[in-house]
Structures are given as C-alpha cells and as structure tokens.
Amino acid sequence: MNKKMIEVKNLCKDYHIVKKEEGLKGAVKGLFKSEKKTIEAVRHLDFTVDKGEIVGFIGPNGAGKSTTIKMMSGILTPSSGEILINGVDITKHRKEVVQNIGVVFGQRTQLNWDLRLGESFELLRHIYQIDRNEYEETLDVMDEILDIRKIIDKPVRQMSLGQRVKGDLVAAMLHSPDVLFLDEPTIGLDVSSKYALRKFIKEINKVKQTTVILTTHDLGDIEELCERLIIINHGKMMEDGNLVDIVDRIAPYKTLVVQYYDHENIPVHHSCEMIKTEGNMAWYRFMKADITAAALISELSEKKKILDVSIEEAGIDDIIRIAYGQ
Amino acid sequence: MKLKGLSKYLYVYKTQIIRCFTYKFEVYGNILMQSIIMITSAFFWRALYRTGNPVAGVDVEGMLTYIIISAMMSVLLITNVERRIENSVQKGTIAMDMMKPLNIFGIYLVEDLGSITALVFQNLLPIFLVGSLLVKVPTICSTEHIPLFAISMLMSFFINWLIAALFGMWSFTAVNVDALIQVKKHLIRLLSGSIIPMWFFPDWFRNILEALPFVYIYQLPLDIYIGKSSGDELAGMMMIQFVWLIILLIAFAYVARRATKKVLVQGG
Known part of the structure; x- marks a missing residue:
C-alpha cells in the first residue's frame, strides 16, 4: 500500500506567445518585428x-x-x-x-x-x-x-x-x-x-x-x-x-439558521456573528471552537422562542471562493 | 518486440483504409481533374509533335506515356500529413495523438499510406483506364526498368512525404500555414516535371532544377519508365535522389524532435 x-x-511550464499590438499600426509592425511574451503557466x-x-x-x-x-x-x-x-x-x-x-x-x-x-x-x-x-x-x-x-x-x-x-x-x-x-x-x-x-x-x-x-x-x-x-x-x-x-482550516465555521415565531427583537449572541435576518429567520455564523451548536440553540431559545433550526456546513463553494482569493 | 510494435501501426493503417472507404464521393473529383489534365495535355503534345521529330530523344508515344504515368503517380504522391499536422495543432487534437504509445509521425505516415491504398482503387485504376482508353496504353520501355522504377518511385514517395511533413511542422511555430502549403504544392507541380518535363527548359534552368529535390519526385521515375535515362547517367541521378532522401530524413529528424517539444495545445 x-x-x-x-x-x-x-514542475514549471512557460509559454512563449507573440505579443499582438493594438490597431492597424500594431498589426503592420507585427509583420516585421514581433515581441515575444513569456507566460508562466505553471510554477x-x-x-x-x-x-x-x-x-x-x-x-x-x-x-x-x-x-x-x-x-x-x-x-x-x-x-x-x-x-x-x-x-x-x-x-x-x-x-x-x-x-x-x-x-x-x-x-x-x-x-x-x-x-x-x-x-x-x-x-x-x-x-x-x-x-x-x-x-x-x-x-x-x-x-x-x-x-x-x-x-x-x-x-x-x-x-x-x-x-x-x-x-x-x-x-x-x-x-x-x-x-x-x-x-x-x-x-x-x-x-x-x-x-x-x-x-x-x-x-x-x-x-x-x-x-x-x-x-x-x-x-x-x-x-x-x-x-x-x-x-x-x-x-x-x-x-x-x-x-x-x-x-x-479555511472555513472552520458553521451557520445556524433559526426560525422564530415572530420577527420582533431577534436576539444576538456574544460568541457568534449574526450574518443576516429575514423576517422571522436569522443566520448565525459560529466557530466550531467557540461554541457548540447545541449550546448556541439552548442559549438563544432562552432569549426568544424558537420554531425551527437547521445547520449549514461550510460548503466546498465557500472553500473554493476563499482559496481563489475572492 | 519490434514486430509487435509494428502491428500497432498496421492497425492504424487498416483503420485509415476503412475510413477512406466511408467517404466514397469526395475522391472522385480528383479522377475528373487528372483525366482532364491528361487528355488536354495529350492534345497539346500531339499538336507539338506534329512534325514527327523527337525532342531530346523522346518521341510522341514516349511523351504520351509520360503524362499518363505522371497522372497515376500523382495519386501515389498525395499527402495529407501537412494538413493533418496543421489541423491537429490548430484544433488542439494533437493531444490525442501525443497521448498514445506511438510515434506521432509514425501515425501520420501510416495514415497517408492507408489513404493511398484506398486511392489505388478509387483513383489510380480509373485514371489508368481513362488514359489507356482515350490516350494510349502506357507500357514501360523495357522490363529491366521495372525494378529501377519501383526503387526510384519508393524514394520519390519518401522525398515527397518528408517535404510535406517539414512544411506541416511549420505550424508548430507559425500555426497557420495554409499559404505555405499552397506554395509547396505549386513548387512541386511546376518544378518537378510533373506537367512539363525539364528537358524542354534551357540548360541553365535545368541545372538549377537538378540541384533541387523536386525533379527527383516526378521527373526521375518518369524518365526511367519511358527509357529516357539509362546507364551511368541514370545511376548518377538515382544517387542524387538517394542523397536528397538522406538529407531530408536528417532535416526531418532534427525538426521533428524540436517541434514536438514546442507543442502548444490550443484552448482548454
């Protein structure tokens, strides 16, 4: 095994491409002299x-x-x-x-x-x-x-x-x-x-x-x-x-989605971040290291009556977005 | 092991023949074109030879044989390697050839051989029949010249193929080589003796032509066939043909090795 x-x-790979210049002047110039440009495709x-x-x-x-x-x-x-x-x-x-x-x-x-x-x-x-x-x-x-x-x-x-x-x-x-x-x-x-x-x-x-x-x-x-x-x-x-x-490592958080009975006085919590609210729904992003989902739910439910909850894991799309530098 | 390696190429060859027989109608245009060239030049040469005097030792019968064999040879000298390389480089399909455990130029060579094999039936035989019926039966000057013609024709095939491959490899750097391929085609047509034998040209021009590889593609095998050339003169010409083959082979090996390293797959 x-x-x-x-x-x-x-492993490295460079491409050499001919640099094209702008406009008619550039095109004519390109017939006689071409400038090469190196692209480092793999480094x-x-x-x-x-x-x-x-x-x-x-x-x-x-x-x-x-x-x-x-x-x-x-x-x-x-x-x-x-x-x-x-x-x-x-x-x-x-x-x-x-x-x-x-x-x-x-x-x-x-x-x-x-x-x-x-x-x-x-x-x-x-x-x-x-x-x-x-x-x-x-x-x-x-x-x-x-x-x-x-x-x-x-x-x-x-x-x-x-x-x-x-x-x-x-x-x-x-x-x-x-x-x-x-x-x-x-x-x-x-x-x-x-x-x-x-x-x-x-x-x-x-x-x-x-x-x-x-x-x-x-x-x-x-x-x-x-x-x-x-x-x-x-x-x-x-x-x-x-x-x-x-x-x-890149996205060590989960998102707790909470649905309350009504949309008034939606509570916040000190160890997580409320990323958005919509009517009687609220999204809380929390670090796995800071608090467990169970603790967060029970503490929130003490502040306001909860109808429903769900947990969203950080998806691969988040990873890719972060890794691609966006 | 060596033989096993060859059987791979043999199957590529076979597949190419199958492929060529699937498009039946595309190839018949060439029969028509070659027949027209053959018949009109027969009229032309008959008119020129009306006085009956041989030119440079070739009489009208020899000249008519010349044009029919030239038309038939043109089928054996059809190459697709230059377009094949150009297409593969332009469309990036060269990746598909490079990922196989075969030499890519080996693939291109046996593909051309496969196409030609199919064309022997689809093109060469019809041209032979048209020529024999409408012009004359092109018989060889003497049976002794058959092996010489065969050897010279074989070398001519490879000279022609290597020139085509070299032009095709230009596309590794220049990508679009359409115009270059056209230039090559016309150079061979005019300077190889395929239409006008070089003995009609003035000496100085003939000397230039003899120093170039093109006359060794058409003119030399044709001379052997009609008996224009024999003895020491013929031996000398075939030596030069062989030397050109070696020169082109070395050039090809050198360029091929450098070109394959330059492969740039377009897109994706």
Missing part, C-alpha cells in the same frame, strides 16, 4: 499521489490545471522539473509510460468521428496490445455501469455528448491503466450522465485501484469523488490536502 504513483517535482509545483487515490485538481480558469494534466500525460514537455509516473520519467520515456495512462478530455475526443464506436475501440485494442478476452471482459465490466454495448455500433458523429463522453471514458480505460487523468469530464453533461460517470469513476477506483486525477468546476464531482484536493491558482500551489481538513 501507499505506493507512490505520481511524483511531480518542481514550481510539487506533489505526490499514491496508488488508488482520487485527487481533485481545482482552480479557476487559466490557473494551469489543464497544462499540468497535459504534462503529466506526456502531451506537453515541461520547461523544467520532473514527472515520474510509477517511478518512470514521462518526459524521457513517453511511449512506455503512456501505455499505463488513460486520459479523457471532456471537451475533446480521441474517438474517430467517422467510424463506429466499436471500430475506435478495436483500434485502441491493437494500439495498446490488449488481448481479446481481456478486452471483452473489460468491456463487460464497463457495460454494467455505462451501458456501452448499446451504442457500440453507432458512429461517433451521431452521438449525444453524454454518449460520447462515456465512449471516451471507456476508451481511456480499455487498457486498464494505473492512472486515469480526467480533464473536466462532466462538463456540459446532464444529471443522469454525470451520475453514471461518477459511479464509474468510483467503481474502477475501488475495483482496479486506479489512481484518478480530475479537474473540474463541478462541486458535485468534488464532494462525491475526491478525498483529497489540490488547489492551484496562477500556476502555483495554493492548497494540498484532505478535503475535510481543508474545509476545517
């Missing part, structure tokens, strides 16, 4: 992921998530730093290492538009040298969750987005890789497709001990799948740790 699957050491990332972990890789748009995923899957070459997948450097041994990696980009497909889905699978079966029996077995397992055999004879061109992403997910898992990278896999999907996808990811993680790294903007994905979060912004590591720990 606790075998290191992915090791990222001091000194360090982390390790153990076998069987599901890690949520989150950050705002343009934070460098996709760039990092593309470097880890051998598509982009890092400017500096090292990426080891199962102990092997992917930059130096791309072809060998990618044999052990599956990748799904929610916004792109590796399936062939012109051919039946099965034809794309058959091509992958040969590219990854998968034995026919093993291939059929894998397909059976995936069919249980994703119902893939139903669409296997359909040309990819005619598929709905949900079907296509399912197809891509199966395509990425056909060769039973140890590591699965998912770049916004649930983007644009409906609720039932999302549900099937998450179920699938959980299942392969449990059964095959597949290490999963996913980027997403979907809170549901994170809540249901990820035990660990890596939050990056401006190419730099902001947070790395257990989801629960991060929540406790």
